[in-house]
Amino acid sequence: MSAWTTPADVERKLRSRWDAGTFLSAYGEGRPWEPFGLSVRGPAVSELGADLAKVQDWARSWRRAGRRFRIEHRRVGGRLIGANELPAKAWIDSYDQLWAVLGVEREAAAFAGLVADARSRAPRLVAWMIAHPLKVLPLESDWPAIVETVRWIDAHPSGEMYVRQIDVPGVDTKFVERHRAVLAELLDHQLAEDRVDRARSPSDFARRYGFRRRPDYLRIRALGGERLRGGFSEITVRAEELASAPLECTACYVIENEITYLAFPDVADAIAVFGGGYAVSLLEGQEWLADRELIYWGDIDTHGLAILDRLRRRFPHTRSMLMDRATLLAHEGQWASEAKQVVTSLDALTQAESALYRDLVEETFGTGVRLEQERISYAAITRALASISRRVA
Numbered sequence: 001m002s003a004w005t006t007p008a009d010v011e012r013k014l015r016s017r018w019d020a021g022t023f024l025s026a027y028g029e030g031r032p033w034e035p036f037g038l039s040v041r042g043p044a045v046s047e048l049g050a051d052l053a054k055v056q057d058w059a060r061s062w063r064r065a066g067r068r069f070r071i072e073h074r075r076v077g078g079r080l081i082g083a084n085e086l087p088a089k090a091w092i093d094s095y096d097q098l099w100a101v102l103g104v105e106r107e108a109a110a111f112a113g114l115v116a117d118a119r120s121r122a123p124r125l126v127a128w129m130i131a132h133p134l135k136v137l138p139l140e141s142d143w144p145a146i147v148e149t150v151r152w153i154d155a156h157p158s159g160e161m162y163v164r165q166i167d168v169p170g171v172d173t174k175f176v177e178r179h180r181a182v183l184a185e186l187l188d189h190q191l192a193e194d195r196v197d198r199a200r201s202p203s204d205f206a207r208r209y210g211f212r213r214r215p216d217y218l219r220i221r222a223l224g225g226e227r228l229r230g231g232f233s234e235i236t237v238r239a240e241e242l243a244s245a246p247l248e249c250t251a252c253y254v255i256e257n258e259i260t261y262l263a264f265p266d267v268a269d270a271i272a273v274f275g276g277g278y279a280v281s282l283l284e285g286q287e288w289l290a291d292r293e294l295i296y297w298g299d300i301d302t303h304g305l306a307i308l309d310r311l312r313r314r315f316p317h318t319r320s321m322l323m324d325r326a327t328l329l330a331h332e333g334q335w336a337s338e339a340k341q342v343v344t345s346l347d348a349l350t351q352a353e354s355a356l357y358r359d360l361v362e363e364t365f366g367t368g369v370r371l372e373q374e375r376i377s378y379a380a381i382t383r384a385l386a387s388i389s390r391r392v393a
Contacts, residue, residue: 301370
């Protein structure tokens with residue numbers, strides 16, 4: 001009997017097609033229903049007499065299902081056991097019947113309403129909605145606002161606005177961020193081709209759709225008692241503005257750890273830049289650094305050496321400070337563990353730096369060994385700076 005098709009089996013097959021969005025796509029598109037039948041496998045002639053009670057139970061389950069399906073029967077049997085009419089196919093004759101079988105009347109009506117609304121307000125979105133009905137339905141309560149956001153962006157092509165300036169009732173930056181993925185798909189359908197920068201990924205929402213993005217900032221302090229422009233000892237400035245108005249100095253020290261950046265010793269005619277991890281990428285647009293002495297100091301670990309490699313690719317004259325084997329071994333009592341290493345090709349490292357990187361990756365000194373910048377003795381910093389000064393002189 002386990003091989004005989006039950007009403008629950010048919011419902012599962014219908015549910016699978018519902019989950020694929022097949023039925024809702026056809027319904028939203030307005031396609032007329034075509035009667036849809038699923039074969040029912042029942043007992044063979046040889047099984048009819050073997051266990052009549054089981055056959056009768058199975059047949060009764062289908063008689064009860066007749067209130068939901070239209071059942072097509074076939075004649076089975078003959079002279080020995082008599083002719084029997086058994087279910088052979090279960091038919092669905094309308095959308096309404098299908099919705100009732102699956103218990104999705106409300107969902108189907110809601111989707112139809114959302115599509116109808118889009119046809120009148122944003123017809124270019126309808127094809128996407130019909131192709132992705134099960135992306136639309138979970139967002140039912142927010143969908144009108146999502147559509148209105150797409151329409152608002154379409155009507156405001158200026159590239160001088162931030163996402164924060166979208167003026168739709170109930171929509172704020174958190175709403176946009178929460179629905180960023182679906183908004184991106186809809187905007188790709190709604191906007192003119194020249195309004196979408198397809199070189200940017202949908203995750204870079206602002207740039208892809210012509211909004212101003214949050215500015216990048218660099219934090220800089222003067223070393224050696226000098227003052228920065230305007231008389232300040234420390235400033236935070238937009239990276240794009242600094243690129244067009246560089247600071248006067250002969251040397252720039254890029255330092256990863258904040259307290260080390262603040263406590264860095266005096267160096268004549270020099271500045272310190274707080275790198276803050278991979279924020280060093282903000283320096284890549286600072287053309288003026290090509291004419292300055294550039295020193296990078298980061299953690300002795302695979303991430304720190306990867307950042308050094310990236311900066312040196314942009315500025316080949318970049319030197320490292322306290323990122324060598326001797327410094328690592330001199331501070332063994334201060335070693336920590338790097339949870340996840342960067343394992344890649346770092347071609348811009350010097351021979352000594354590459355050898356150190358290889359030792360870290362191959363765990364020559366131990367598992368995930370790293371020496372954080374703030375754990376290096378202050379005396380080592382002053383000695384390193386004295387060495388740099390002698391080399392410059």
